Amino acid sequence: MHNLITDIKNTVSINDSDLQRVLDKFHKKEYDKSDIIPSYATVSKHMKFIEKGLVRVYIIDNQAREITIQIGIESAWINDLYSYLSDTTSNIYLTVYEPTTILQIHKNDLEQLYKEVPAMESFSRIKIQQSYTRLYNRAFNQLNKTAEERYLEFRDKYGYIEPRVPQYIIASYLNISPEHLSKVRHDLLKK
Template sequence: MDFAAKLIENIREIVPINSNDEKAIIEHFRLKKLQKKEFLIQRGDISKHMRFIAQGSLRNYYLDSQGKEHILQLGIEGWWINDFYSFFTQTPAKFYVQAVEKTVIMQISRDDLEKLFISIPLMDRYFRLKIQKGYIALQERTIFRMSQTAEERYLEFRSKYRHLEQRFPQYMIASYLGVTPEFLSSVRKKLYDS
């Protein structure tokens, strides 16, 4: 499978790079394979790479003081995942990023990314637009979590991310939505029975 082609396709959806740009971009990215349940980042690590999911799925979560898991992000092919705060500030990660299934990542170091921004200015634009989109999604999710019922949040999740429901276990989706697995199960049953 051509993982580099997936990355280039993702970039081309946002910015018009040429074939010379493609070659330069691919030269700066490295392939990393993860087994199911393997960690990409653990709390305390410093994130030194920006990471594109070429195949598979991951979750980004943190553990509260009671050891309860809170999922902040679910990621599949074509998405970027990281502890962005750690990456941008070069401070220890507060989150865990773990493979949910066998996964292939295309990653680029901070230094190589800065070089790309200089040599291919469209890459700076690409990442700016991706980060803006991610920030907007985070704000929407925060507002929905404060203003919607758990059932409304689940319905919103299903309408936006129907394909994720098939890829992640129910307890992970429940954590992402901020509900218990039992509550999510009862909401799903209620919806399917009606």
């Protein structure tokens, strides 16, 4: 649980006994490459932390195209926060691209912890804020950028993820066709 402990300690200050109480509520789940983590059509009831591995979060739009929302690796939280927060059915798919260890906590347990360990209420608020700001950046900073600019920004921020997933998944994260990403990369080489 090394990465989880680091993540909590980096986010809030918490003493060791409280931390232990929190960790006790997490459950480990192991997945293999190509596994699907159940999410679609269910109501999300867990906050999920990637202790190790790589998971893609995506939706399928009304033209049957996959749009990648997040490519999560070690120390990322993945979840359909929308479903989790609003108790609605999830539209999100989660698939595993590397052997992956998930540590997850049930919403009920987390909400119980808010009462027992005040730092955790803070923790959740901060995590939701981070999700908000990340989504905001993605939605608006990329609204006025070309495919090439978006790709360069992605490489800049998340370049270390690039070699770990097929290129068409990067394309679907950038919301461009795989063919166009291929062209963008080709054109960049000539510059």
